Structures are given as C-alpha cells and as structure tokens.
Amino acid sequence: MSRPALDVESVQAFVAIADFQSFTKAAAALGTTQGAISVKLKRLEARLGHKLIERTPRLVRLSAQGTTFLNPAREFIAAHDHAMAALSCECRRFRLGIAEHVAGPEVPALLARLNERDPALTIEVRLENSRSLLDAFDAGELDAVIVRQEDDRRDGEDLGPEHFGWFAAPGFHQQPGKPLRLAALAPCCGVRDMALRALAGAGIDWSEVFVGGGHAAVMAAVSAGLAVAAFSCRLAPADTIEVGRRLGLPDLPSSRIMLHSTLTDRRSRDALRTLAAAYREHRASRHAGVPSSPEPAGTRRSRGDTPPRRSS
Numbered sequence: 001m002s003r004p005a006l007d008v009e010s011v012q013a014f015v016a017i018a019d020f021q022s023f024t025k026a027a028a029a030l031g032t033t034q035g036a037i038s039v040k041l042k043r044l045e046a047r048l049g050h051k052l053i054e055r056t057p058r059l060v061r062l063s064a065q066g067t068t069f070l071n072p073a074r075e076f077i078a079a080h081d082h083a084m085a086a087l088s089c090e091c092r093r094f095r096l097g098i099a100e101h102v103a104g105p106e107v108p109a110l111l112a113r114l115n116e117r118d119p120a121l122t123i124e125v126r127l128e129n130s131r132s133l134l135d136a137f138d139a140g141e142l143d144a145v146i147v148r149q150e151d152d153r154r155d156g157e158d159l160g161p162e163h164f165g166w167f168a169a170p171g172f173h174q175q176p177g178k179p180l181r182l183a184a185l186a187p188c189c190g191v192r193d194m195a196l197r198a199l200a201g202a203g204i205d206w207s208e209v210f211v212g213g214g215h216a217a218v219m220a221a222v223s224a225g226l227a228v229a230a231f232s233c234r235l236a237p238a239d240t241i242e243v244g245r246r247l248g249l250p251d252l253p254s255s256r257i258m259l260h261s262t263l264t265d266r267r268s269r270d271a272l273r274t275l276a277a278a279y280r281e282h283r284a285s286r287h288a289g290v291p292s293s294p295e296p297a298g299t300r301r302s303r304g305d306t307p308p309r310r311s312s
Contacts, residue, residue: 004048006076008076008080010041010043011044011077012040012077013030013040013041013044014053014066014073015074015077015277016030016037017037017041018053018062018070019277019280021059021060023037023055023060029273031266031269041053048065050065050066051063051065051066052065054066078116078117081117081118081270092122092267093121093122094114094121094143094144094271095124095126095143096123096126096142096144096145096275097125097126097137097145097146097147098127098146099128099133099145099146099147099148100128100185100215101130101148101189101215101232102147102148102162103127103215104232104234106279110275110279111123112278113277113278114274114275114278117270117274118267118271129185129190130147130148130190133145133147143261144259144263145259145261146159146258146260147257148190148191148255148256148257148258149255149257149258156258156259156260157258157259157260157272157276158257159256159257159258159259159279160256160257160279160280161254161255161257162234162256163234163254164230164254165233165236165244165252166228166229166242166243166252167222167228167229167230167231167236167240168240169222169224169240170239170240171225172225172228174228174247180204180206180228180247181207181209181228182206182207182209182210182227182228182229183209183211183218183222183227183229184218184230185211185212185214185215185218186211191230191231194253195229195252199249199250201250204250209227222237222240223237223240228249230252259272
C-alpha cells in the first residue's frame, strides 16, 4: 500500500501554525495569506487522513495527531532545507545576542536547531548585558537579540514568561540587625535594578557584599554562602534554595522574554521562527509549570534570618 507523498509547503504551513498558534501570524511569517495557509493545512490533513489542528474563534492548538506529527514534520522540513542548502554556495552570517540573565540550558538546543535548518548559516553569538546588546542591535551590529521585556519597550516576539526569586545557599544565615547581604551583577543589570527597587519598596536595608563581572560569578558567590541574590527561577544554581519567604523579602515581579529583530528576508524569517520555536519547546519540556512559591517545603522563618527594616 503506497503512502501519501508530503508536500513541503503544506508541512511548512502546519509547522508555522503550530509555532505561532495563529493562522494570521503563520501567514505573515511565510509571506502568504491566511486563506492560503488554511488551504495548505487542509490539503495536508486530507493526505494524512488526520485532523492536525483544532481551531476555535479563541484558540488554535494541536490535536493529538498533530502533536505526534510535529517533530517528524520538523525533521522533514529540516531535511528539505539541508538538501537545498547543499546546492547553494551562498553563506550567510547570523549575529545573535542573548542577555546573560536570559541565557540558560536551552542555548545549545537553539544553536543545533538553527544549524539543522540552515547548514550554510554561520552563527555568531554574543552573551552580554541587555543594554549593551540593545545598543549593538540599534547600531546594526546584531541581527537579533533575546532580552527581558523590561530591557526594551519596543515590540518583539514574546517567547514566554520569566519568574524570579531570592536564592541563597541552604546554610546561609542573615545576622539580625544587619543589612541584607546581597550579591549582584554590575549596576547596568536590569535584574539588579529590579531587586533593589523591590527592597527599597519594602523598606529593607541591604549591603552589596559581592559584585560579579558575569552571571557565573554571582552564582558562585551565592553557592558559596556569601550572599543572597535575585535569580530567574529556571537559572538559579542547583545547590541553592529560594529564601524569600524565610527572610521576609518582597516578591519579585515576573517578566517576559522577548525576541527582537529587523530582518525581513525569507531565510532570516525562517531562522528567527526556528529560534523562537526551539526556545519555547525547550522551556516547555523542562518547566511544565512554575509553582506559586518556589521555596522548598519545610523552610521555616527564623528571627535571626529576618533582615531589618529601614527606619522611617
């Protein structure tokens, strides 16, 4: 029994709809119309004999069969693009900036997915603070940047939420009557600014006892028990615990991770869509949900661990 032949454009339409969860956004990414996207999806579903996308006026999501088919569909598109790239001598450079407080274990997956999609692409990555990256982006030195939403108010593609907490080594002890011992990045760091605003709003005195030249340095200081630091919950050192409630520290606001780019050609749009999809998928696979309080069970408040309040 012969199997149905897959049409590349129909599979591309399906993957784009799955990535954006929107027919309109998928059509824009592929440079076509919403009607054309719908026709291609129906053609693919007819060939496969399965409903791949469930669509309501408010929601676009994968069906059970669509979820099963998504990864093979990506592999099919990647194989097609790899074959086409082999016949092209055109090499391009893709310059990507990722903020230090955003970059996590998903970075290898992002780079691998980009390489699979376009082997002729030379990928250049810069890991710096958000403000330096945005300056470079505005100057045309970077093709795309991934930063926290607060770092830039311009429109961008939302890659998902980011939650923050106060982390310290399990044996960290805050002396009563003393300012909170704090470790942070340099003053140009947005996470540092957010943490200090929260402390000021709660009237908590603090003393910066460690200033790191990079995220890894601050992580090392916190793991060593020198201080408390504000971290993204997904990037906090594995040997630390969330101590906000125990120390009476204020809640930190959540944020969004945004992808910004001005590239408009088809190959660049494909690379950006691949990048965004890989980022979302990796986060979803590792963080199915964020608890309302990331502090481990059994953590108790101690009078000696409560930082002093500022005097009025």
